[in-house]
Amino acid sequence: xxxxxxxVSSFLAFENRVDVETPIHDVRSEAIKTFExxxxxxKKDEDWKYTSLKSVLKSDFSVFPKQENAIEYTDVKKYxxxxxxxxxxxxxxxxxxxxxxxxxxxxxxxxxxSAALTKPKxxxxxxxxxxxxxxxxxxxxxxxxxxxxxxxxxxxxxxxxEKPIQILHFSTGNEAALMLQPxxxxxxxxNAHVQIIERHQSLTDNPVLTNSVTEIFANKRAIVDYYKIQxxxxxxxxxxxxxxxxxxxxHVSVHTFSFGGQLTRNNLNFYQNGExxxxxxxxxxxxGEKQHVDHNTLVHHIExxxxxxxxxxxxxxxxxxxVFNGKVVVEKEAQKTNAFQAxxxxxxxxxxxxNTKPQLEIFADDVKCSHGCTIGQLDESxxxxxxxxxxPQKEAKALLMYAxxxxxxxxxxxxxxxxxxxxxxxTKLGVNIGFDL
Amino acid sequence: xxxxxxxxxxxxxxxxxxxxxxxxxxxxxxxxxxxNEDIVRAISxxxxxxxxxxxxxxxxxxxxxxxxxPEWANVRYKKPDFQAIxxxxxxxxxxxxxxxxEVDPELLATFEKLGISLDEQKKLAGVAMDVVVDxxxxxxxxxxxxxxxxxxxxxxxxxxxxxxxxxxxxxxTVVPQKDNFYAALNxxxxxxxxxxxxxxxxxxPMELSTYFRINQAGTGQFERTLVIADEGSYxxxxxxxxxxxxxxxxxxxxxxxxxxxDDAEIKYSTVQNWYPGNAEGKGGVYNFVTKRGLCETxxxxxxxxxxxxxxxxxxYPSCILKGNNSVGEFYSIAVTNNxxxxxxxxxxxxxxxxxxxxxxxKGISAGKSQNSYRGLVQISPRAENARNxxxxxxxxxxxxxxxxxxxxxxxxxxxxQIEHEATTSKIGEDQIFYCNQRGIDTEKAIALIVNGFSxxxxxxxxxEFAVEAQKLLEISLEGSVG
Numbered sequence: 001x002x003x004x005x006x007x008v009s010s011f012l013a014f015e016n017r018v019d020v021e022t023p024i025h026d027v028r029s030e031a032i033k034t035f036e037x038x039x040x041x042x043k044k045d046e047d048w049k050y051t052s053l054k055s056v057l058k059s060d061f062s063v064f065p066k067q068e069n070a071i072e073y074t075d076v077k078k079y080x081x082x083x084x085x086x087x088x089x090x091x092x093x094x095x096x097x098x099x100x101x102x103x104x105x106x107x108x109x110x111x112x113x114s115a116a117l118t119k120p121k122x123x124x125x126x127x128x129x130x131x132x133x134x135x136x137x138x139x140x141x142x143x144x145x146x147x148x149x150x151x152x153x154x155x156x157x158x159x160x161x162e163k164p165i166q167i168l169h170f171s172t173g174n175e176a177a178l179m180l181q182p183x184x185x186x187x188x189x190x191n192a193h194v195q196i197i198e199r200h201q202s203l204t205d206n207p208v209l210t211n212s213v214t215e216i217f218a219n220k221r222a223i224v225d226y227y228k229i230q231x232x233x234x235x236x237x238x239x240x241x242x243x244x245x246x247x248x249x250x251h252v253s254v255h256t257f258s259f260g261g262q263l264t265r266n267n268l269n270f271y272q273n274g275e276x277x278x279x280x281x282x283x284x285x286x287x288g289e290k291q292h293v294d295h296n297t298l299v300h301h302i303e304x305x306x307x308x309x310x311x312x313x314x315x316x317x318x319x320x321x322x323v324f325n326g327k328v329v330v331e332k333e334a335q336k337t338n339a340f341q342a343x344x345x346x347x348x349x350x351x352x353x354x355n356t357k358p359q360l361e362i363f364a365d366d367v368k369c370s371h372g373c374t375i376g377q378l379d380e381s382x383x384x385x386x387x388x389x390x391x392p393q394k395e396a397k398a399l400l401m402y403a404x405x406x407x408x409x410x411x412x413x414x415x416x417x418x419x420x421x422x423x424x425x426x427t428k429l430g431v432n433i434g435f436d437l
Numbered sequence: 438x439x440x441x442x443x444x445x446x447x448x449x450x451x452x453x454x455x456x457x458x459x460x461x462x463x464x465x466x467x468x469x470x471x472x473n474e475d476i477v478r479a480i481s482x483x484x485x486x487x488x489x490x491x492x493x494x495x496x497x498x499x500x501x502x503x504x505x506x507p508e509w510a511n512v513r514y515k516k517p518d519f520q521a522i523x524x525x526x527x528x529x530x531x532x533x534x535x536x537x538x539e540v541d542p543e544l545l546a547t548f549e550k551l552g553i554s555l556d557e558q559k560k561l562a563g564v565a566m567d568v569v570v571d572x573x574x575x576x577x578x579x580x581x582x583x584x585x586x587x588x589x590x591x592x593x594x595x596x597x598x599x600x601x602x603x604x605x606x607x608x609x610t611v612v613p614q615k616d617n618f619y620a621a622l623n624x625x626x627x628x629x630x631x632x633x634x635x636x637x638x639x640x641x642p643m644e645l646s647t648y649f650r651i652n653q654a655g656t657g658q659f660e661r662t663l664v665i666a667d668e669g670s671y672x673x674x675x676x677x678x679x680x681x682x683x684x685x686x687x688x689x690x691x692x693x694x695x696x697x698x699d700d701a702e703i704k705y706s707t708v709q710n711w712y713p714g715n716a717e718g719k720g721g722v723y724n725f726v727t728k729r730g731l732c733e734t735x736x737x738x739x740x741x742x743x744x745x746x747x748x749x750x751x752x753y754p755s756c757i758l759k760g761n762n763s764v765g766e767f768y769s770i771a772v773t774n775n776x777x778x779x780x781x782x783x784x785x786x787x788x789x790x791x792x793x794x795x796x797x798x799k800g801i802s803a804g805k806s807q808n809s810y811r812g813l814v815q816i817s818p819r820a821e822n823a824r825n826x827x828x829x830x831x832x833x834x835x836x837x838x839x840x841x842x843x844x845x846x847x848x849x850x851x852x853x854q855i856e857h858e859a860t861t862s863k864i865g866e867d868q869i870f871y872c873n874q875r876g877i878d879t880e881k882a883i884a885l886i887v888n889g890f891s892x893x894x895x896x897x898x899x900x901e902f903a904v905e906a907q908k909l910l911e912i913s914l915e916g917s918v919g
Contacts, residue, residue, distance in 0.1 A: 046509070050847075332836050347851035350818060358857070360842040365833035365863040375816075375848045375855035 003057050003179075008036050010063045011145060018148060024117055027131050031144035038138035050323040050355040051294040056237045056263050059207040061179035063146075065093040069172045071203070073100055076170060079201050084416045086197075087165040089151045093172055094180045096149065110165055113150035113183055125154055129187050129217055133243040133271060140241045140267075143213040147183035150212075155192040155222075164195040164414055169212075171236070173204025184214040188222040188250075195414060199229040202236040207262075214242045218250035220274070225413055226254045231424055232261040234289065241267045248274030248303075255412060256283040257421055258293045259428050265294045270308065272299070272334075277306040282408040284421075286401070286428045288317035288348075297326045301334040301364075310341040313405040317348040324356040326371070332363040341371035346378065346404065378404075398429040471520045474498060477625050480524060484594045484628075487601060497614035497624030504618045510780040511809040511841055514749045517688045517723060524626045524659070582642070589634040590645055593661050596632035603634055607665055611694040611731045611757070619690040619751075620727040623659045627692070630661035635670035635701070644899050646675035660691040666701035666736075673704040675902055687712075688723045689747075695730030695738055699760065702737040703730065706898050708906050711746035718776025718805070721748025728752065734760030734789070741897045743906040744771040744779060753811065755784035758792035758820075765794040768894040772910060773806030773838070782812035782843075787820040787853075796827040799891050801910075802838035809841040816853040823850060829859040832890055884911045 011032045018025065040057060041048040069092050080088070087110045090100040096112055103111045109122075116122040117130075131147075134140045151167045171178055188194055202208045218224050230238060238261055244252050258264050270279045285293045299308040314322045324343045345354045358371040378400045386396035402425060412418045426433060469476075477498045481491040506516060583590050589600060597604050614624040635641055666672050676693075689711070697703045705728075714721025724747040730738035740754040756765030767783040785794035794814065802808040810829045831840035842859045864886050872882030887910055888895070895903055 335836070345848075347848060347853065350851055352851065353847070353849040355848075356844075356846045358842075358844060358859070360831075360859060360861055361839065362831070362833065362841065362861045363836070363839045365836045365838070367833075367861060367863070369861040371842070371857075371859050373844070373846060373855070373857040375846065375853055377852065377854070 003061060004036075004039050006061075007063060007142065007146075008032065013064070014146060019118065022117075024126065024130065028145050028147065031131075031141040034136055034141040035138050035145060038141070041138055047296060047325065050321075050325075051263070051265055051292065053263070056209060059177040059209070061177045061207070061209055062175045063179055065095065065175055065178060068095050069093050069174050070097070070099065071170060071172060076100075076168075076201070076203070079168060079170075079199060080166060081164070081197060081414070081416050081420055084164065084414070086163045089165065089167045091149065091169045091182065093170070093174065093178060094149060094182065108156065108159055108161060109152065109154040111152050113152045113185060114148055116152040116185065117148070122152070125187060126185075129185060129215065131215070133215055133217075133245045133269075134213055134241065135243070135269070139211055139239055140213050143181045143183055143211050143241065146181045147213070150183040150185070152184070153186045153194065153196070155188045155194050157189040158191045159189075160192065161194045164197055164417075167196065167198045169200045169210065171202045171204075171206075171208045173202065173206040175206065177207040178209075180208065180210045180212075182210070182212045184212070186214065186216040186224070188216070188218050188224050190220045190222065192219075193223040195225045195227075197227045197229065197414075197417060200232060200236070200238055202233045205233055205235050208232075208236040209239075210237070211239045212241065214240075216242065216244045216252065218244065218252050219247045220249060222247070222250045224250075224252045226252070227412065227414070227417060228254070228256045228266070229421075229424075230257060230261055230264050231259040234260070234262055234291070236261050237263040239265045239267070242269065244268075244270045244279070246270065246272050246274060246277045246279065249276045250274070251278045251280075253280035253282070253411065255408065256281075256295070257424070258283065258285040258287065258295075259424055260287065260291060261293075262290075263292045263294075265296065267296045269298045270300065272302050272306045272308075275303050275305045277303075279306075279308040280411065281308075281310050282411060283312040284405045284408045284425070285312070285314040285316075285322060286405070286425060287315075287320040287322070290319045292321045292323075294323035295325065296323075299328050299339065301328070301330040301337045301339065303333060304335045304337070306334065307338045308340070310343075311408055312343045313408055314343070314345040314354065315348065315401055315404070316345065316352040316354055319349070319351045321352070322354040322356075324354075324358065324373075326357075327359045327361065328369060328371070330360075330362045330364050330367055330369060335364050335366045337364060337367040337369065339367070339369040343371075343373045344404070345375045346401065347375065395431050395433060398426065398431040398433065401425075401429060470523045472522070472524055472626065476524055480626055480628065484597070486594070486597055489601075489605060490597055493609070493614070494625050497621050498626075500615040501618070501621035501625055504615075504621055506618050510751050511807065511811070511843070512749050512751060512778040512780050514723065514778070519622070522688060524628070586639050586642065587636040588639060588641055589632065591632055593627075593630040593632040593663060596663075600632075600634070603665065604632065604663065607696055608663055608694070611696060611729045612692050612727050617727060619725040620692050623661060623690050623692040623727070627659045627661035630663070630691070632662075633664045633672065633674065635666045635672045637667045638669040639667075640670065641672040644673045644675050658687075658689045658691070660689075662691070662693040663696075664694070664703060664705070665696045666698060666703050668698045669700040671702045673899060674706070675899060676705070676707045688725070690725045691727070693726070693728040693754075695728075697730060697732050697736035697738050697763075699733045700735045701733070702739075704739045705730070705741070705754070706902055707740075707742040707744075708898075708902055708909065709742065709744045709746050709750075710909055712748075713746050713775065713777045714748040716775050718748070721777070722746065723748060724750045724752060726752045728754035729757065730755070730765070731757045732760055732763035732765060735762045736760055737764040737766070739766040739768070739897070740783065741768045741894065742770070742781075743894070743898070743902075743909065744769070744781060745909045747779075748777060750777075750779040750781055752781045753783055755786070756794065757786045757788065758794065759788045761789040762791045763789055764792070767794075767796045767798070768897045769798045770801070770891045770894045770906075770910070771799070771808055771810075772801045773803070773808045775804040775806060777804075777806040779807070780809040780811055782810045784813040785815070785825060787814075787816045787823040787825070790819070790821040791823070792820055793824045794826075796825070796829070797893050798827075798829045799894055800829070800831040800840055801834070801887060801890070802831065802840050803834035805837045807839045807841070809843060810859075811843040811845075813845040814847070814855060814857070816848040816850050816855070818849045820850050821852050823853045825853075825855045825857075827855075827857040829857075830890070831859070831861040832887070833861065833863050887911075
């Protein structure tokens with residue numbers, strides 16, 4: 001039985017465990033039908049031309065983990081940004097771990113999707129926001145069908161959240177192969193401000209496939225900073241679908257740091273429903289071995305006077321493959337749009353490859369839209385300069401690569417997170433330097 | 438005097454009829470409509486082709502029957518009915534002419550209206566013209582001069598008879614019969630086209646040129662061009678097109694194959710001004726063309742195109758950089774107005790070491806048109822030190838048109854250096870204001886700015902074409918103030 005059949009048939013089992021008398025369940029039933037009709041995307045789909053899920057889907061994934069697993073904080077401390085105070089929403093094999101988490105209902109809601117979907121006090125928010133911007137493509141639909149657990153964050157008007165929120169998903173490897181489908185909802189009301197860090201971490205080499213959907217609603221003048229750390233084990237795959245709906249004058253930035261995993265696919269979609277919106281999406285990808293990272297971005301400029309900035313840097317070694325597929329759509333009404341898109345790549349090995357497709361679709365005339373895309377090598381003369389001053393080759397190379405990706409790091413607003421990313425980069429590049437030159 | 442406004446311009450543009458919309462009444466010999474194996478055989482027989490050619494066509498026809506029309510392009514149109522087209526039409530006065538005076542005077546008058554009278558061309562430019570009206574070559578000039586150098590420049594049907602060994606060796610090597618739907622169709626039913634062979638080490642002394650015209654009502658035009666530049670040779674080839682005004686959609690599915698052997702250089706320039714349909718988007722030519730060149734070691738192929746016509750354009754002149762140190766270039770201006778749709782670009786396939794490619798594409802959209810750039814830069818794992826530079830700029834005039842960019846970049850070699858940049862903008866009000874201030878009216882100012890925008894590409898055209906192209910740009914864009 002292939003994974004698709006397995007998922008469709010296990011939906012019946014899923015129905016036995018949840019309340020089927022709610023409007024949410026109608027959404028789920030609709031979604032499973034969509035998934036059944038569409039199936040998993042293949043290379044024949046234009047959006048998946050360069051990324052094949054075939055090798056990922058062949059494991060015999062268990063869809064529901066059998067038992068609850070516990071892990072000790074000391075074992076996983078290193079995966080947290082632990083040197084700062086933060087709210088934490090922790091999941092172990094898809095199940096909420098109250099023992100590791102630190103949630104709150106004090107003025108803001110930082111809690112669980114399962115609670116939000118069932119408790120009446122969240123009903124209004126769920127009705128207004130749940131599954132409102134997630135697209136009806138097959139993978140998002142699949143997630144919607146099984147949506148039950150994940151993070152639920154609601155920041156009311158004029159609230160500045162002092163501490164960042166960390167969302168961590170651990171998989172223990174107690175199952176031979178595990179499929180996870182977390183569903184997150186983030187609603188940030190007028191003038192509110194929140195910072196969120198998300199990470200998926202597998203603790204063993206057993207295959208894990210995560211198909212995650214996050215919906216973010218940034219209302220008037222809200223500020224949202226979202227950071228995704230992807231540095232997983234070699235048998236862990238992640239399909240991350242993020243949908244962001246912005247209202248006027250809101251600022252949303254998403255930083256994606258992809259340093260590992262078997263296959264990582266980031267579908268990042270921004271919809272600008274208002275004027276004077278600012279959207280930023282940045283990413284650093286440093287991978288080797290046979291890893292595959294695919295960034296698929298969409299910015300939909302619907303109203304006038306908005307901006308979007310995209311900056312993705314990629315360094316690919318060994319047999320790694322990188323894909324960048326960025327799309328900027330500017331509607332006829334979206335005059336005075338300023339959209340910028342950059343994708344710079346370095347190939348380190350003969351077997352590494354990069355496929356990039358930065359697209360512009362523009363229907364308005366008074367706009368400033370540009371994109372740039374490069375594929376190249378490290379600057380020989382810069383290398384020589386450093387070597388001639390006694391910096392060893394490896395370190396010199398690492399310094400250059402760090403400098404190459406620094407543009408993205410410079411806009412990270414949490415200093416501890418920046419330090420952590422810097423450390424990961426140093427490890428990735430096999431050097432032991434701090435880069436604080 | 439009241440200000441010359443955007444609306445005035447738009448109005449003027451609307452009423453501007455297609456200048457070259459006339460129809461030559463030459464008695465044509467036209468095949469019944471429809472396509473089947475017999476028609477393919479009949480075309481081949483009519484052209485007195487050898488058996489191998491007939492077989493080649495039939496093979497293509499077989500493949501074509503199995504294929505479906507491609508739908509991936511960013512264009513929308515009513516699919517042509519391939520059984521409602523006549524696949525062969527030839528001007529009746531078929532015998533060859535020794536001198537230009539013998540050519541049907543009505544035909545000559547047609548060319549005169551186009552401003553390219555043979556006489557004038559002969560005298561002025563030193564251009565050898567292989568004039569194609571409805572698929573059969575009716576006049577070939579300067580053949581002698583070329584003959585002395587050993588250059589073969591003739592219609593492809595003549596070449597099949599006179600130089601079968603060359604045609605047989607090269608036809609379909611760059612664009613195979615089963616390459617795509619339209620290439621297969623063309624391979625099966627091509628009626629005529631040009632053939633050019635430049636021998637080893639010869640530098641072709643003049644620009645070779647062909648004028649294609651779709652003339653007969655309801656006849657598709659399926660041109661086949663084959664240009665072979667032997668080792669160390671050089672040729673510059675021009676292709677220009679204008680078509681009479683017709684209401685039903687006309688189909689043009691040409692195939693152009695260029696082969697540049699070691700150290701050879703081919704420069705292929707096109708000015709395309711087919712009937713784009715009227716202001717309501719009715720009528721116009723469908724232009725589905727497959728153009729591709731193959732570069733051997735140290736060879737260079739340069740495509741330059743100015744696309745102003747056709748209702749739907751679907752065209753990707755490509756270079757296969759097979760040999761080491763070979764160079765591919767693509768310079769393009771695509772202008773769309775009213776309801777025109779263009780999906781055009783190039784493919785640069787880097788296979789050899791130290792290969793270089795440059796892509797400069799300028800898209801200008803006005804009215805309700807859609808203009809897309811679609812390009813592929815592919816660096817194969819063996820292509821060490823490949824270099825590519827791409828630049829795609831779009832200019833939008835009015836907010837009812839669209840400009841789209843779909844660049845595909847695939848690098849599989851770490852030494853590759855690829856740069857791609859694209860911008861979209863409109864004509865700045867300050868630029869217009871600057872011109873107005875200095876007494877240049879808005880319309881002229883736009884022409885000036887568009888000219889500047891397209892300069893990089895226009896400069897690459899041979900002199901004879903550059904003037905015409907500049908004029909065309911002005912005509913196509915008049916009144917489209919941004």
